[in-house]
Amino acid sequence: MAEPIIQNATVSSVQLPVNPELSEVVFTFTFEDRVETMHLTYIARAEVISPDCGVLLNYEDLEVVDTSFELYTVVNNQLLINAPVNVEIRID
Amino acid sequence: MLKYVLISSLMFGLVLPVQAQDNLKDSTRIIQKPTGIRIGTDLIAIGKNFANSPLSSWEINADVDFGRYYVAFDYGSWAREEVLSNGVYKNDGRYVRVGVDINFLLKDPDRNMIFLGFRYGRSNFNEQLDYQSTTIDFGDFQQQVANPGATAGWGELTTGLRVKIWKQLWMGYTARMKIFPGVKNNTGFETYEIPGFGLTYKNIYWGFNYQVFWRIPFKSVP
Numbered sequence: 001m002a003e004p005i006i007q008n009a010t011v012s013s014v015q016l017p018v019n020p021e022l023s024e025v026v027f028t029f030t031f032e033d034r035v036e037t038m039h040l041t042y043i044a045r046a047e048v049i050s051p052d053c054g055v056l057l058n059y060e061d062l063e064v065v066d067t068s069f070e071l072y073t074v075v076n077n078q079l080l081i082n083a084p085v086n087v088e089i090r091i092d
Numbered sequence: 093m094l095k096y097v098l099i100s101s102l103m104f105g106l107v108l109p110v111q112a113q114d115n116l117k118d119s120t121r122i123i124q125k126p127t128g129i130r131i132g133t134d135l136i137a138i139g140k141n142f143a144n145s146p147l148s149s150w151e152i153n154a155d156v157d158f159g160r161y162y163v164a165f166d167y168g169s170w171a172r173e174e175v176l177s178n179g180v181y182k183n184d185g186r187y188v189r190v191g192v193d194i195n196f197l198l199k200d201p202d203r204n205m206i207f208l209g210f211r212y213g214r215s216n217f218n219e220q221l222d223y224q225s226t227t228i229d230f231g232d233f234q235q236q237v238a239n240p241g242a243t244a245g246w247g248e249l250t251t252g253l254r255v256k257i258w259k260q261l262w263m264g265y266t267a268r269m270k271i272f273p274g275v276k277n278n279t280g281f282e283t284y285e286i287p288g289f290g291l292t293y294k295n296i297y298w299g300f301n302y303q304v305f306w307r308i309p310f311k312s313v314p
Binding site: 021045 | 174175176177178179181221223225227228229230233235237281282284
């Protein structure tokens, strides 16, 4: 079981990490009265910027392959630092 | 400097057809039987092997005359090993270019050339990237990714000179404006450099060859 990323907090958005060596991740959201999961896939694609700047990783093709949330939208399938929302989840 | 040579060659190409309009039946303007093949190499590509360059390359050039039109063929090898700030990039490939040059020096007795032309280039290559990175949540990691069997194609607009130096020995240069690169089979990572073209993210790339040729005549030139 992985360490919790956020605990005992009331939030409207969360920034979740993805592992560059993998291509999928399952996040578990534990609420007061229930537990929900979201299974995401993505591609970490390396790009050489220049000899001095080196290699940059682009995270592309974000997809929700399975989730217990009833209402969700993939707003932006490219993961960027300081990016706007990637996945919007609506909770009752 | 290259820009001025190109502009002057382009202007030369625009002026000559106007001057020649009063001589429409000029036999130098029609397609004729070939009289010889020129085979040569690019001295700059070879010179890079001796300089302290991460690029190792060679190139063979050939053209056959059909009157003022020259069918040109190039075959080359290109391998680079570039040290990056967080890794090493390597590529290795072979490329061909096929096209036509149009000579605008029509009545030179030695058949010296000032030409404009075009090429289609195609490259088959392998590339590999070894790199290290650090993430806040997952720490340091190393990865090796590759694009084995990648292919690429592009177009070129060319201009240059060919000058007869001695007997069948010719020298010249070719300046190239390389355009519209397209890469296939690069699922491992974003292609950084296409052998024969150059850096992929530059949609227009300039190339320059300084060439020496030996001409093998098919028959004596009238």
